[in-house]
Amino acid sequence: MASLSLYYILISKTKNNFLKIFVLSLLTTYVFTFAFYLFDAWHNSDSILFEYIYGHKLKDWYSLEFSDGIFGSQPKKDVLELFSFLKEKTTKEARIIIEDSRYGKLGGNIMALASYFTDKYYLGGFYQGILIESDTWFVDGIIFGRNITDYTETELEKKFNDYNVKWVVVWSNSSKKFFSSSKNFKKLYETSGGLFQVYEYIDIKPSYITLESGRAELKILNDNKMVINLTDVKKGENILIRFRHENYWHAFYNGKELKIENCGILMCLKAPDSESYSITLIYEEGNLLKIGKMISLISLVVLISQILL
Secondary structure, eight states: OHHHHHHHHHHHSSSSSHHHHHHHHHHHHHHHHHHHHHHHHHTTOOOHHHHHHSSSSSHHHHHHHTTTTTSSSSOHHHHHHHHHHHHHHHHHTTTTEEEEEETTTTSSGGGGGGGHHHOOOBBSSSSTTEEEOOOSEEEEEETEEEEEEOHHHHHHHHHHHHEEEEEEEEEEEHHHHHHHHHHEEEEEEEOOOOOOOEEETTOOOOOOOSSSSSSEEEEEEEESEEEEEEEEEEEETTEHHHHEOOEEEEETTTTTEEEEEETTTTEEOOOOOSSSEEEEEEEEOHHHHHHHHHHHHHHHHHHHHHOOO
């Protein structure tokens, strides 16, 4: 939308030259910035800067299969099979973690859309219900910031319990070898091309809420609201909520706001009362998101005005 607005501003007959100069300045800045990153990558094929910005080393682009994967007429067959299996055979009671590739080995970055196509919760990604933190990615045999071969089964199982992960999707040989030899992970599925394998962590007790006593149920969960039903809890006990801690979440009980603390990257709070009751968490947008929406709205207004003029 913003791009279309800029286009109409530049081709319109408006006499507001300042606006055109401003837009051209933005475009020039973007072009020169990209050229700088490209030159840096051309000068140094292992440029960390280019890889950080665009997700791949420049030299890796040369080896992408543009006749296959998402660059062809459709995603890889194994990807479609995987998404179909995850949608039908997993639930929202726990998260899924997928081993991705930064080097185009899965046909691009389509794995980031798994949550959209399967309507499930994932560890690492773009959608709500997902933990996004530097050490929660699983990429090219590196999981939680370490090579998977450096883990013991107990260490990795603790991570899965901490983040409520029940299913794991792997493609690299090292990851397949690790999970196939683990007694607490059961192989559920393998795609027809042999690219992906899906394992289930069988010892987990799925829950997004952990209590010291009593029971908890996550009754409502969406982008803006959580409702947690608590039963037989004790006042003052710790409630661990296995979602990423953000300052935009606010917890309420009987109309009073509760303090949400940061427990690692997760949220936790103290039970405000004993017995059984509900706690509601509301997500309030930050100023940057509000500004972004305002910019989008302004872009839409400018676009419409330029079309009508």
